[in-house]
Amino acid sequence: MNMKKIEIEKKLEEIFKDRLLLDTADLVSYGFDASFGQYMPEFVVQVLSTEEVQQVVKLANEYVMPVYARGASTSLSGGALPVKGGIVMDFSQWDDEFEIYPDDLIIKTRPGVRTGRIHELAEKHNLMYPPDPSSSVVCTIGGNLAENAGGPRGIKYGVTKDYVIGLEVVMADGAVIRTGGQTIKNVTGYDLTKLLIGSEGTLGIITEATLRLIPKPIDTKTAMIIFEDLYTSGKSISKILTSGVRPSKMEILDHNALNKVEDYAGLDLPRDAAAILLIEVDGEPDNLIKELNIIKKALKEINVENIEIAESKEAENKLWQVRKLVSPAVVESGYTKISEDATVPLSKIPEMFKKIDEIKKKYDLNIVVFGHAGDGNLHPTINTNMRDEEEVRKTEDAVEEIFNYAIEIGGTLSGEHGIGVMKKAFIKKEMGEDGVRYQQMIKRALDPKNILNPGKIFPEEGEERLVLRNE
Ligand SMILES: Cc1cc2nc3c(=O)[nH]c(=O)nc-3n(C[C@H](O)[C@H](O)[C@H](O)COP(=O)(O)OP(=O)(O)OC[C@H]3O[C@@H](n4cnc5c(N)ncnc54)[C@H](O)[C@@H]3O)c2cc1C
Structure with a gap:
């Protein structure tokens, strides 16, 4: 061990005692996340206070050592992977400090608190914290803040x-530092809050957040629309959103996705459908059926008539269960799940579906498509065998084609999963050389020694192509 490492270990031991993890088994466990690729950190520390975070960052700054913040490691872009070794700062144990102020409609929370617990606490006071990533039972609010996470309710x-x-x-x-405050309105100085949200742990480490709540909608109603062709399902999305009704959720599953769920859970889904759309409306109970009828009428104009409305809460929950089971069903059906989140303008969804279908056939890959249809945020997901070199190469080419096309039609590389390691090869295609140069100027100004989550967002030399396997 070199002198620098010995000194850092000694100092971390003084601060963290048995919350400093050094065993190989521990280090290996912290080298994964929900994407893929495996990297070994040198140290893992389980932080429990702002002071501890501050001490680690000061140490990393002094010794110029990378620091990787880590929540629940559900990132699908490799956000928390310690690609350059260094210190992993695990926030998941700092999970019980959060407090609601119902009269101010705010919650104050520490980063390790799971998002699902924030939902539960808000609901106890008849309030709602709307962002609802599908991973909310396990992911942390710190990870959501760093990734600017979305979810099905993003549409409304x-x-x-x-x-x-x-x-x-x-x-x-x-x-x-503190950014923003406790008031809804605040225009004092530059808006660093917005800069830090979605910065993927590369500009600062978040130790507390004040979140705004809204009144919880009184009721919800859900319908399933069944399509015979994928193109029409895409067209229906704009048709619904221009009908005068604003759904609170609108999720799509293509034929492959719904069949994987049916294989996995046997929910009596229409196996022959090219796609299904799940739509939720929320608000005043008397209005909900009226709103669904407006949607029905609009869809009839484009000859879409196969609409089933869930008549009970049980039936409604069953429909949303379908969406929740897509990820586990896909995981069980193959080897490594590569989940993308290319996002396109709403009017381009039919074209995007068509393109993904072409790519699927061209490379003969196991691709399913599902996602937050109302945001244009699709999740083409490929199940690939990482031990099969030929298949990995085809997957890399297919992913690149998906991204290229999304950008070509005015979309983006990522609607919610972030750039991380997975998409950095493509960032210049979307932002251009100058766009990336200015982003890097911000990074250098706030983190001149490049110690915060290095190796993410921006490609280094030789990283101009997606490589799925790190040997
Ligand atoms: C089954 C499944 C479904 C998903 N569904 C959705 C979805 O609907 N919508 C969506 O947006 N995402 C979704 N995701 C992706 C993922 O859950 C989100 O990106 C989530 O925000 C990550 O949270 P985490 O606690 O797991 O963070 P991690 O994966 O541990 O970290 C993510 C990033 O946050 C940074 N970070 C963590 N804590 C801090 C902190 N305190 N300060 C600074 N940076 C920090 C890390 O360095 C890393 O860059 C899904 C993932 C899975 C596996």
């Missing part, structure tokens, strides 16, 4: 950044 209520009014952040030099 927006995403994480729309609900953050203040942050406490440890900056790369160890300074603790």
